[in-house]
Amino acid sequence: MNTKIDKALEVVKFIENAGGTAHIVGGAVRDSLLNIPVGDVDIASSLTPQEIIDLFPKVIPVGIEHGTVIVRYSSESYEVTTYRTEEGYEDFRHPDQVEFVRTIEEDLARRDFTINAMAMDQKKGIIDPYGGQVDLKKGLIRAVGKAEERFREDPLRIMRALRFASQLGFTLDSSTFKAAGEQACLLEKISVERLAVEFEKLCMGRNSQENLGTIQTLKVHHYLPIFNHYPSLIEIMPMGKLSGFSEIISFYLEKGPFSLAITDWTKDWKLSNRVRRNASILSTALQSYKEDPLPVVLYSLPECLLQSFINVLQAAGQTVDASAIYKAYQTLPIHSRKELSIQAKDLIHMFPERKKGPWIGEYLSDIERAVVSAVIPNENKAIKEWIKKWNPPETD
Ligand code: ATP
Ligand code: MG
Numbered sequence: 001m002n003t004k005i006d007k008a009l010e011v012v013k014f015i016e017n018a019g020g021t022a023h024i025v026g027g028a029v030r031d032s033l034l035n036i037p038v039g040d041v042d043i044a045s046s047l048t049p050q051e052i053i054d055l056f057p058k059v060i061p062v063g064i065e066h067g068t069v070i071v072r073y074s075s076e077s078y079e080v081t082t083y084r085t086e087e088g089y090e091d092f093r094h095p096d097q098v099e100f101v102r103t104i105e106e107d108l109a110r111r112d113f114t115i116n117a118m119a120m121d122q123k124k125g126i127i128d129p130y131g132g133q134v135d136l137k138k139g140l141i142r143a144v145g146k147a148e149e150r151f152r153e154d155p156l157r158i159m160r161a162l163r164f165a166s167q168l169g170f171t172l173d174s175s176t177f178k179a180a181g182e183q184a185c186l187l188e189k190i191s192v193e194r195l196a197v198e199f200e201k202l203c204m205g206r207n208s209q210e211n212l213g214t215i216q217t218l219k220v221h222h223y224l225p226i227f228n229h230y231p232s233l234i235e236i237m238p239m240g241k242l243s244g245f246s247e248i249i250s251f252y253l254e255k256g257p258f259s260l261a262i263t264d265w266t267k268d269w270k271l272s273n274r275v276r277r278n279a280s281i282l283s284t285a286l287q288s289y290k291e292d293p294l295p296v297v298l299y300s301l302p303e304c305l306l307q308s309f310i311n312v313l314q315a316a317g318q319t320v321d322a323s324a325i326y327k328a329y330q331t332l333p334i335h336s337r338k339e340l341s342i343q344a345k346d347l348i349h350m351f352p353e354r355k356k357g358p359w360i361g362e363y364l365s366d367i368e369r370a371v372v373s374a375v376i377p378n379e380n381k382a383i384k385e386w387i388k389k390w391n392p393p394e395t396d
Contacts, residue, residue, distance in 0.1 A: 005032050005120070008041040011073050011080070012122045018055050020047040022080075023104050023119035023127065030115050033126070033136055034168070043071075043080045044107050044119065048100065052080050066098050083107040086153075105129055112150065112157045113164065113176075114142045139170040147179035155186035159198040162214055166205025172214075180218055187223035192270045195224060196245070203242040212237060225268035230258050238315035245271050246278035247308050251315045253279075254286050278305060285309055286316075298329045299372045333371050333378050341380040342367060350384065363387065 008024055015022040022045040031038045045052065049069045053059045058072035067082035083101045101107060104119050104127060111117035114130040121127065130144050141161050143150045151157055158180045161172055172180065187195070202211055212234065214220075221227035221234040236255045242248045249265045262283065266276040282305060288297045301309055306329055313320045334340060344360050367387070371378045376386045 002032050002038060004028070004038045004041055005124075007074060007076055008043060008078060009120075009122055009124070011043055011071060011078050014073070015043075015045050015047060015052075015055065015080075016122060018047075020045055020051065021104070022046070023121055025104075025107070025119045026111070026116050029118045029120045029126070030132070030136065032120075033118070033133065041078055043078050044083055044104060045080055046083055046102060047080075048082055067100060084110070086110050109144065111144055112154075112160055114140075114144055115164070115168075115170075117144045135173075139168070140173045141165050141168075141170050141176060142173040143176045143179070147176040148183065151179050151183045152186065155183060156190050156194050156198065158184060158187060158218075158220065159190075159195060159202070162211045162220070163198045163202040163205065165214070166202045166207045166211040168205075169207045177218075180220075184218050184220045184223060187220060190223075192225055192268070196269050196271070199224060200245060200248070203238070203248055204244070205241070208241055209237050209239075226252075226260070226265055230256075230260070233258065239317045240314040241311065242315050243308065243311055245269065245275045246282055246305075247312050247315070249275070249279040250282040250286060250308075250312050253283050254312065254316050278308070281305055282308055282312060286312060289313070293373045294325075294328055295332055295372050295374070296369055298325070299332055299335070299368075301329075303329065303335075333374060334368075337364060337368055339378070340364070340368060340371065340383075341378050342383045346380070346384070347387075350387065366390075 005024065005028065008028070012022040012024065022043055024041055025044045026042045028038045028041040047055070049061065049064045049067055052069050052071060053061065056071045056073065060070040060072070060077075062068055062070050062079075067084050069080055071078045071080050083104060083106060085099050085101055085106055086097070108117045108119060108127070108129055114132040114135045116132070117128075117130050118132040119127040126133065131142075135142050141164050143157070143161075161176060161180055164170065165172055202208060202215075205211065215224075216234045221231060227234050233252060233256055236252065238251055242251055245265070249262055252265075253260065253262065262276055262279045265271065265279070281301065285297055285301050285305075286309075288300060298306070306326065310320055310322045310325055342364075344364065347360050347363055348354075348356065367376075367383055370376045370386065371383070376382050
């Protein structure tokens with residue numbers, strides 16, 4: 001039934017046939033037990049990275065010092081990591097010491113939550129030393145071992161607890177919740193990049209609202225960029241999922257009373273230029289939605305941002321008919337200026353007495369808008385007549 005798991009078990013068998021042991025671990029085990037789509041399948045093994053490199057024809061060495069390589073097998077990629085423990089997180093980034101160990105049980109002990117600390121063997125047997133399956137049934141995020149110690153070891157786990165709660169619709173077990181609140185201040189040590197990954201996943205989760213609420217309750221937002229300077233921003237609740245930082249930024253710009261610029265967000269959260277550009281396109285479209293006809297708004301959006309536009313509108317509390325928006329997008333008379341039946345050279349030809357200048361671009365914008373909102377058809381003749389009517393040649 002689960003072809004992703006079955007394919008990965010071929011890699012597991014391959015390793016075992018070569019004399020090693022191997023297991024599927026982490027998120028893939030959790031998600032397959034929950035019967036939800038499995039993302040990347042990670043494998044843990046007794047073999048060292050070098051032994052894996054020698055065993056498989058195609059291996060990409062991505063993190064040998066942490067015991068991790070990527071194995072390409074039957075057109076798929078698998079992260080294969082040597083069973084290991086971790087010690088000390090002095091720099092709060094990477095464990096200071098990675099020690100390779102012999103058994104899967106020792107490896108599972110380093111993992112963050114019981115539901116993430118299960119392994120699957122080649123016969124699909126589940127190894128579950130911390131009661132992960134019971135917690136899956138109860139819908140609980142529970143730290144492996146003492147929550148307080150585990151959060152001190154790596155405070156990012158506080159954010160991870162909230163993002164798994166959001167993604168799975170789970171709640172934090174009471175001692176994990178308590179420790180998260182008590183140790184939230186340690187998040188100060190965590191790099192922005194690691195925080196960004198978890199915050200983005202939290203906002204995409206089905207229970208994002210509730211867990212943004214928990215962020216506020218536990219005062220975790222005091223250690224998140226932007227929110228640390230504008231703590232009351234966390235009170236503004238998105239009414240739906242936000243998929244990625246472009247959407248997150250345009251949502252808070254739309255709803256927030258603060259004069260925050262997109263670049264404040266991208267700088268503090270260390271986000272890419274692509275995120276900045278997309279946030280800017282979305283914010284402009286949201287503004288235009290208040291004053292322009294829908295086709296004009298949709299025309300300003302690349303197709304890849306249409307869903308983002310819908311997401312932000314919904315998060316901002318607007319009732320949106322997504323399928324109507326998609327239909328309106330598909331039935332736009334044109335999707336780019338290139339498709340206009342008139343081009344700059346036609347305009348120059350029409351007004352030979354005029355010097356080339358910005359007026360050409362301005363005319364094309366006016367024509368574009370008129371065609372997009374169906375004031376005129378996208379026909380060369382009709383457009384020319386419309387121009388002559390509204391823009392008679394100037395007599396200097
Ligand atoms: P997703 O489907 O979102 O990728 P995942 O469970 O695979 O979920 P990852 O962040 O990819 O999450 O981590 C893979 C596994 O590695 C986790 O399931 C967990 O067992 C372990 N892990 C990851 N980060 C940590 C951490 N900071 N502390 C302890 N264990 C961790
Ligand atoms: Mg993963």
